[in-house]
Amino acid sequence: xxxxxxxxxxxxxxxxxxxxxxxxxxxxxxxxxxxxxxxxxxxxxxxxxxxxxxxxxxxxxxxxxxxxxxxxxxxxxxxxxxxxxxxxxxxxxxxxxxxxxxxxxxxxxxxxxxxxxxxxxxxxxxxxxxxxxxxxxxxxxxxxxxxxxxxx
Numbered sequence: 039x040x041x042x043x044x045x046x047x048x049x050x051x052x053x054x055x056x057x058x059x060x061x062x063x064x065x066x067x068x069x070x071x072x073x074x075x076x077x078x079x080x081x082x083x084x085x086x087x088x089x090x091x092x093x094x095x096x097x098x099x100x101x102x103x104x105x106x107x108x109x110x111x112x113x114x115x116x117x118x119x120x121x122x123x124x125x126x127x128x129x130x131x132x133x134x135x136x137x138x139x140x141x142x143x144x145x146x147x148x149x150x151x152x153x154x155x156x157x158x159x160x161x162x163x164x165x166x167x168x169x170x171x172x173x174x175x176x177x178x179x180x181x182x183x184x185x186x187x188x189x190x
Contacts, residue, residue, distance in 0.1 A: 042090075042163055043093040043094055043097065043163060044093075044097060046094075046163065046166050046167065047097040047098050049170060050064060050065050050103065050166070050170065051063075051065055053065070053170075053174070055174075064103060064174055065101055065103055066101050066102045066105070067098065067099055067101040068100040068101045068102065068108075068109075068110065069099055069101075069110075069111070070099040070100075071095050071096065071099050071100065071111070072096075073096060076092055076095060076096070079111070079114060083114060083115060083116040083126050084116050085124060085125065085126050085141070087126075087128070087139075088139055088143040090143075090161060090163040090166075091139065091162040094162065094166070095109065103169065103174055104175075104176070105132065106131055106174070106175075106177060107129055107131055107169070107176050108129060108130050108131070108132075109128065109129050110129075113127055113128060113129055113136065114128055115127050117138060119189075119190050120188055120189050120190050121140075121155065121189065122138055122139075122140045122146060122148075122155070124140070124141040125139045125140040125141055131176055131177070131180070132177070133150065133177070135147060135149055135150045135151075135180065136148040136150065137158070137165075144157060144160055144161065145157075145158045145164075145165040146158060147183055147185075148188070149185065149188075153187060153188045153190065154185035154186060154187055154188055155185060155186065155188040156183035156184060156185045156186065158179075158183065
């Protein structure tokens with residue numbers, strides 16, 4: 039596990055958002071995972087997870103960030119056609135949009151409602167760093183993306 043991901047995971051775990059009557063943690067855990075389970079998953083989807091994403095899942099497990107971005111085993115699926123062929127989806131947002139990595143590890147937004155996508159970062163570490171920088175407001179970030187047509 040990289041020190042950078044470890045520190046970033048601690049940042050996310052310690053973050054909270056004030057609500058009307060209480061403070062709520064930014065990260066809500068769902069399920070733990072193991073290196074063996076992730077290796078099996080990589081075999082199933084036919085591609086390796088980027089190292090930083092793998093480390094993130096080993097540290098935090100599956101869960102939700104600020105009730106907007108969901109990491110679940112069910113969301114992980116290979117992409118078999120189009121611009122991101124050879125990559126995989128790894129997360130889903132509150133509107134049903136997916137987040138994926140390409141074979142080089144770059145992170146992309148995939149719209150659920152239209153055949154469009156957009157580049158978000160050069161890698162998973164940068165993706166999470168930017169999400170933290172934006173105070174975990176994923177949908178605000180998504181609304182600024184310049185999308186292009188995705189050919190499935």
